[in-house]
Amino acid sequence: MKKIFLYGLLFFTASLGLMSCDDSDQHTDTRVTNYISLKVNGDAVVYVDANTTYTDAGCTAELAGEDASDKVVVDNPVNTSKIGPYTVVYSATNSDGFSASATRTVYVGKPLTGAVSDGSFRKTAAGAIVNWSGFNIEVLTDGNGLYWVEDLLGGYYEQRAGYGANYSMKGFLKVNADNTVSLAGGGNVVGWGDAYDAFKDGKFNPATNTISYCVVYANMDFNVILTLK
Structure with a gap:
C-alpha cells in the first residue's frame, strides 16, 4: 500500500511538471510590428x-x-x-x-569645382616633399568673395590616401579686396579630432582664377593650389 502511494505521488508530481512546461509555452509573444x-x-x-x-x-x-x-x-x-x-x-x-x-x-551657394593643380605639395618638418595634384574638391561661393571648401588639405588624406570624408579639413576662405586670402572659419579634421595650426600665404589670382595658400597641420606645410571651375 505504501509503495502504491509513493508511485502515485511521483506520477502526480511529474504530471504537474509537464503541465507547467506546457503552460509556459502558451505565453509566447507573437505580435507583428509594422515598420x-x-x-x-x-x-x-x-x-x-x-x-x-x-x-x-x-x-x-x-x-x-x-x-x-x-x-x-x-x-x-x-x-x-x-x-x-x-x-x-x-x-x-x-x-x-x-x-x-x-x-x-x-x-x-554657387557650386564650383576646385581642381588641385600642379605645384601643390606637402612639406614635413624634416624637409621631405610630396607633390600631388589632380583631385577635385567641392567648393561653394556666395559670389562676394567667400568660399566654402570641402577640403583645405586638397584631398591629401580624404582622396589621395583613401581615408574618406572624415579626414578632410572643411573650411571657409575669404578673398579680400587686395586679393589676399584669409581663413574665415573651419579648419577641423573630424577623424583625428584636431585642427590646423596656422594659415598663411593665401592669394587669389584673378587671371587664372586660382586660390593658393599654405595650411600648417600636424607639423607639416600643405601648400595647395585650387583652380576654380
Whole structure:
C-alpha cells in the first residue's frame, strides 16, 4: 500500500511538471510590428543660391500600406544666409517605438569645382616633399568673395590616401579686396579630432582664377593650389 502511494505521488508530481512546461509555452509573444517606410520627395541632393528662400520638398511615410506622413518629424537647419552644406533629417516612429529616418543634403551657394593643380605639395618638418595634384574638391561661393571648401588639405588624406570624408579639413576662405586670402572659419579634421595650426600665404589670382595658400597641420606645410571651375 505504501509503495502504491509513493508511485502515485511521483506520477502526480511529474504530471504537474509537464503541465507547467506546457503552460509556459502558451505565453509566447507573437505580435507583428509594422515598420514605417520613408520616401524623400524630390532630389536627395539640392543646390540653393545664397540669400534666397529655401522651401523643402518634404518627405512622405507609409505604415502597413497606409499614408503616415503626419508622423514625420523634420529637422531642417538650412540657413541660406550662410554658404555650406546642410543635412535635413526626417524621422518617424511607429506605435511600438521603432524609428526610421531619411536625409537630404542641401548645399547653399554657387557650386564650383576646385581642381588641385600642379605645384601643390606637402612639406614635413624634416624637409621631405610630396607633390600631388589632380583631385577635385567641392567648393561653394556666395559670389562676394567667400568660399566654402570641402577640403583645405586638397584631398591629401580624404582622396589621395583613401581615408574618406572624415579626414578632410572643411573650411571657409575669404578673398579680400587686395586679393589676399584669409581663413574665415573651419579648419577641423573630424577623424583625428584636431585642427590646423596656422594659415598663411593665401592669394587669389584673378587671371587664372586660382586660390593658393599654405595650411600648417600636424607639423607639416600643405601648400595647395585650387583652380576654380
